[in-house]
Amino acid sequence: MSLLEVTDLRLSIDDTDLLRGISFQMAPTERLGLIGESGSGKSLTALTIMGLLPQRARLSGSVRLADQELTNLTERRYSRLRGDRIAMIFQEPMTSLNPLMRVGKQVGEVLRIHQNLSHKASASQAIALLERVGFDAPAQQARAFPHQLSGGQRQRVMIATAIACKPDLILADEPTTALDVTVQAQVLALLGELTAEHGCALLLISHDLAVVANVCERIQVMYGGVIVESGPTDELLRAPQHPYTRALLATSRGIEDLDRELFGQLPTIPGVVAEAGRFPQGCTFRGRCERESERCLSMPSAQGTQHQVRCWHRYGVEN
Amino acid sequence: MADTSSTQSALFTLRQVSRAYGGSRRSVTALDSLDLTINSGERVGIVGESGSGKTTLTRLLVALDTPSSGELLFKGQPLPHKGESLLNFRQQVQIVFQDPFGSLDPRLSVGASITEPLRALRVAGDPRLRVQELLEAVGLPTHSEMLYPHQLSGGQRQRVAIARALAPRPSTLVADEAVSALDVSVRAQVLNLIANLVNELGLTLVFVSHDLAVIRHICSRVVVLYRGKLVEENTTEMLFTHPQHPYTRELLASIPRLPE
Numbered sequence: 075m076s077l078l079e080v081t082d083l084r085l086s087i088d089d090t091d092l093l094r095g096i097s098f099q100m101a102p103t104e105r106l107g108l109i110g111e112s113g114s115g116k117s118l119t120a121l122t123i124m125g126l127l128p129q130r131a132r133l134s135g136s137v138r139l140a141d142q143e144l145t146n147l148t149e150r151r152y153s154r155l156r157g158d159r160i161a162m163i164f165q166e167p168m169t170s171l172n173p174l175m176r177v178g179k180q181v182g183e184v185l186r187i188h189q190n191l192s193h194k195a196s197a198s199q200a201i202a203l204l205e206r207v208g209f210d211a212p213a214q215q216a217r218a219f220p221h222q223l224s225g226g227q228r229q230r231v232m233i234a235t236a237i238a239c240k241p242d243l244i245l246a247d248e249p250t251t252a253l254d255v256t257v258q259a260q261v262l263a264l265l266g267e268l269t270a271e272h273g274c275a276l277l278l279i280s281h282d283l284a285v286v287a288n289v290c291e292r293i294q295v296m297y298g299g300v301i302v303e304s305g306p307t308d309e310l311l312r313a314p315q316h317p318y319t320r321a322l323l324a325t326s327r328g329i330e331d332l333d334r335e336l337f338g339q340l341p342t343i344p345g346v347v348a349e350a351g352r353f354p355q356g357c358t359f360r361g362r363c364e365r366e367s368e369r370c371l372s373m374p375s376a377q378g379t380q381h382q383v384r385c386w387h388r389y390g391v392e393n
Numbered sequence: 394m395a396d397t398s399s400t401q402s403a404l405f406t407l408r409q410v411s412r413a414y415g416g417s418r419r420s421v422t423a424l425d426s427l428d429l430t431i432n433s434g435e436r437v438g439i440v441g442e443s444g445s446g447k448t449t450l451t452r453l454l455v456a457l458d459t460p461s462s463g464e465l466l467f468k469g470q471p472l473p474h475k476g477e478s479l480l481n482f483r484q485q486v487q488i489v490f491q492d493p494f495g496s497l498d499p500r501l502s503v504g505a506s507i508t509e510p511l512r513a514l515r516v517a518g519d520p521r522l523r524v525q526e527l528l529e530a531v532g533l534p535t536h537s538e539m540l541y542p543h544q545l546s547g548g549q550r551q552r553v554a555i556a557r558a559l560a561p562r563p564s565t566l567v568a569d570e571a572v573s574a575l576d577v578s579v580r581a582q583v584l585n586l587i588a589n590l591v592n593e594l595g596l597t598l599v600f601v602s603h604d605l606a607v608i609r610h611i612c613s614r615v616v617v618l619y620r621g622k623l624v625e626e627n628t629t630e631m632l633f634t635h636p637q638h639p640y641t642r643e644l645l646a647s648i649p650r651l652p653e
């Protein structure tokens with residue numbers, strides 16, 4: 075039984091195709107990582123699930139949360155869902171927190187709205203939540219305004235808000251990208267801990283393969299509005315089949331490999347990432363791929379079950 | 394005597410350099426009594442997180458700011474502030490910033506952006522020829538001369554920023570988080586490019602980053618800043634194998650790594 079079922083999601087804005095048939099499922103409590111570079115469509119996938127697309131976006135396909143179709147919900151019904159059953163954590167907490175509201179009140183706000191808690195009850199719950207996400211003097215710090223907190227603390231406030239109503243699903247879009255590395259490690263650990271504790275599923279979006287690999291049990295790789303490969307984390311890292319995944323893994327390992335020879339050349343992926351919506355017809359990785367052939371002029375379908383790959387020339391498999 | 398001989402090969406010499414912001418009552422010390430020497434031809438990495446003072450240090454090194462106290466020398470002379478000597482300094486020391494979209498003028502074509510420092514610094518030679526040379530050096534097609542920043546990808550824009558920095562034939566390149574905003578798949582390309590250019594042109598490189606893994610690939614010596622102070626300084630190899638300061642160890646341990 076899946077918690078989230080996304081089927082053939084296609085999205086275009088002003089005649090630019092941004093998502094080109096996204097399908098995936100998430101089991102309850104599953105931690106799924108979504109990897110991609112700018113323009114790959116990973117954030118748009120999250121915004122589609124949250125019902126936060128701009129008016130002019132044209133969408134087809136289906137998003138079901140525990141058997142409820144979300145794409146046709148009215149804004150009124152969607153807003154009852156957001157914060158309660160699905161919560162989202164954005165990259166930059168400074169822009170997603172209200173600068174004029176004390177942080178304790180912001181954490182309590184979701185509880186007042188969705189659970190009809192009184193001001194008093196929500197305030198004391200907010201303090202408990204702030205304590206849970208690692209504030210050492212939560213009662214005092216609840217009275218702080220966002221600008222009085224550090225980047226890491228602000229992101230902890232966002233996490234407290236996200237878990238307040240014990241949602242079924244948390245979407246975290248680059249939650250640690252703006253943070254210092256030492257703080258990033260703490261925030262990621264906290265996110266993993268809390269989703270496990272509350273039994274909620276986590277969709278963790280990042281451009282950093284290592285970040286996702288350390289938190290998620292399954293990884294999905296997006297390129298050019300398409301999921302090119304998805305599979306269990308260990309398998310995907312051990313035996314990637316899509317040329318893009320392989321190349322991405324090689325560059326990531328190249329940069330982070332602290333044992334490699336100093337000042338050697340780093341492995342690279344040739345070419346440039348096409349602008350969003352300007353991806354080639356057929357396979358989206360065309361033009362940068364070392365295995366390209368004429369077959370790649372048409373979009374390959376997803377092969378495999380647990381480990382799915384969209385490529386005509388998969389590595390390690392007879393094609 | 395030993396001191397004089399070391400200042401001769403020294404490009405930058407910092408003695409007890411501090412930089413405080415704000416008034417006398419509520420001042421914040423961004424950089425606190427820094428002692429540092431950067432020798433000619435060296436590749437020095439400066440690592441630290443937000444608030445460590447690395448941006449302040451960068452601004453001081455390229456003469457965009459002046460120390461509140463202490464001594465900052467370039468080739469044994471105080472950094473110039475104005476006039477002919479400042480132009481001369483800028484010809485020798487160039488910088489590449491993190492976000493090329495913010496540092497390239499959106500109204501100038503790539504060619505105009507690259508030739509701008511040549512005119513501003515009154516560098517002799519045929520600017521058009523120089524643009525072609527530079528585009529080739531940074532791996533951009535020659536017709537990109539006519540394009541505008543918004544028509545380029547992030548990686549291409551950063552290549553333009555590098556070409557512009559190299560235009561006046563500087564001896565020193567300062568890179569401030571130059572690859573941090575780039576996608577993973579192009580970050581390695583740009584890192585390789587910087588490393589190759591530094592080698593070929595024999596540049597002194599000051600590479601400022603929050604990312605130790607990136608610094609490891611490009612620098613021969615690393616300086617670790619923490620809360621405005623220099624807490625550790627060593628050759629890259631020693632710093633990675635024998636980190637001394639607890640903060641350096643924490644930094645190393647926090648690098649997200651792929652499971653084997």
